[in-house]
Amino acid sequence: MSDGQLVQRRRKAEEPVTEKVDEASGDSAQSSDQEDNDKGTRLTLMEQILLLGLKDREGYTSFWNDCISSGLRGCVLIELVLRGRIQLEGGGMRRKNLLNRKVTVKSSEPTGDVILDEALRHMKETNPPETVTSWIEYLSGETWNPLKLRYQLRNVRERLAKNLVEKGVLTTDKQNFLLFEITTHPLSDGNQKTKLIKEVQEAVLGKWTNDVHRMDKKMLSLIVLAHASDVLENAFAPLSDQDYEVAMKRVRSLLDLDYDQQAEKKGNDVMWAVFEAFSK
Numbered sequence: 042m043s044d045g046q047l048v049q050r051r052r053k054a055e056e057p058v059t060e061k062v063d064e065a066s067g068d069s070a071q072s073s074d075q076e077d078n079d080k081g082t083r084l085t086l087m088e089q090i091l092l093l094g095l096k097d098r099e100g101y102t103s104f105w106n107d108c109i110s111s112g113l114r115g116c117v118l119i120e121l122v123l124r125g126r127i128q129l130e131g132g133g134m135r136r137k138n139l140l141n142r143k144v145t146v147k148s149s150e151p152t153g154d155v156i157l158d159e160a161l162r163h164m165k166e167t168n169p170p171e172t173v174t175s176w177i178e179y180l181s182g183e184t185w186n187p188l189k190l191r192y193q194l195r196n197v198r199e200r201l202a203k204n205l206v207e208k209g210v211l212t213t214d215k216q217n218f219l220l221f222e223i224t225t226h227p228l229s230d231g232n233q234k235t236k237l238i239k240e241v242q243e244a245v246l247g248k249w250t251n252d253v254h255r256m257d258k259k260m261l262s263l264i265v266l267a268h269a270s271d272v273l274e275n276a277f278a279p280l281s282d283q284d285y286e287v288a289m290k291r292v293r294s295l296l297d298l299d300y301d302q303q304a305e306k307k308g309n310d311v312m313w314a315v316f317e318a319f320s321k
Contacts, residue, residue: 084208084237085154086116086123089263091201092210092234093241094272100214100225102198102272112270113197114180115315117160118144118173119262122311124152126161129310130170139301139314140321143170156194156201163192173314202226210234241267241276245291246284253298254307262312265295269319296320 084092094102094109102109121127126149129142146165151158160180164170171179178184182193205211205226212229215222228234244260253261267273277288300320304313 084205084210084233085157086120086259086262086266087113087156087197088201088205089237090116090267090270090272091198092205092237093267093275094270095202095211095226095228097228097231097234099216100211100227101216101223106271108269108271110197111177111181111183112266112272112319113201114177114194115266115269115319116262117157117180117194118176118315119266119312120154120157121152121161122309123259123262124157126150126152126157127164127311129173129314139304139310139317140172140174142310142314143172144176144311145170156197159194167192173311174318177315177318199224238276238279241273242280242284242288245288249291253295253303258309258312261295262315264292265316266319268292268296 090109090113091102094106096102118127126147127144128147129139130145144164146161149161149165152161160176163179164176176192179189179192180194182190182195184190202211203226206213206229210228210230210233211226214225214227216225240260241264244256244264250256264273267276273292277285280288298316300313300317304310
């Protein structure tokens with residue numbers, strides 16, 4: 042074989058390798074872009090609850106829903122504990138009922154979320170500390186104590202909706218209601234809500250586990266607080282009658298748990314205390 046033929050064969054052998062490297066590089070870049078997109082649309086527990094409660098076209102929650110306000114404040118507490126910012130008093134207090142134990146700040150480092158950081162700041166400045174039930178009431182503004190009204194988180198739904206607009210999930214519009222005009226936030230990216238609903242359904246159907254401690258803590262919280270906020274029905278509405286019955290039976294099993302007992306087994310005391318607060 043001549044030197045020219047040998048060089049030509051070497052070139053041909055090298056060409057596919059170059060293409061594979063380019064392809065791998067392209068896949069890597071695409072994967073990186075996908076990860077960035079996922080981070081950009083990663084929703085907090087509060088945003089997920091609001092998204093489940095919003096009417097897709099109208100862009101507002103039901104006027105008859107008076108549960109979502111306190112439900113969103115419960116989400117704030119659970120987000121803070123999932124991010125390692127708060128805990129229930131421990132030590133000799135562990136034998137106390139969950140709702141009698143006080144919330145303490147574990148870390149005052151900002152989370153980067155304005156609503157969470159506002160609530161965290163209130164908790165840090167409060168002495169003596171308060172219980173989970175009290176904080177849900179204070180953050181909701183549902184207290185008879187005028188000195189505690191300063192803890193109220195204001196315009197939470199509107200602020201969360203704006204977050205979802207920034208993430209490309211919702212858009213902003215205006216609607217006239219007789220004598221006044223309100224800002225609404227219709228659905229912009231239906232894929233996000235469809236994905237969320239499917240995940241909630243799968244958690245109590247295809248991915249169901251009888252051991253509550255094996256469930257993802259954020260998904261468990263989403264299910265319990267969506268029920269407390271009266272928006273869980275929106276996630277189950279598309280199910281067949283048979284699947285709906287199974288799903289609701291399993292949700293009921295979560296709601297009927299002894300939360301004090303569950304906290305003794307695996308910790309996550311604040312999460313169980315929030316569940317207990319809404320079970321009363």
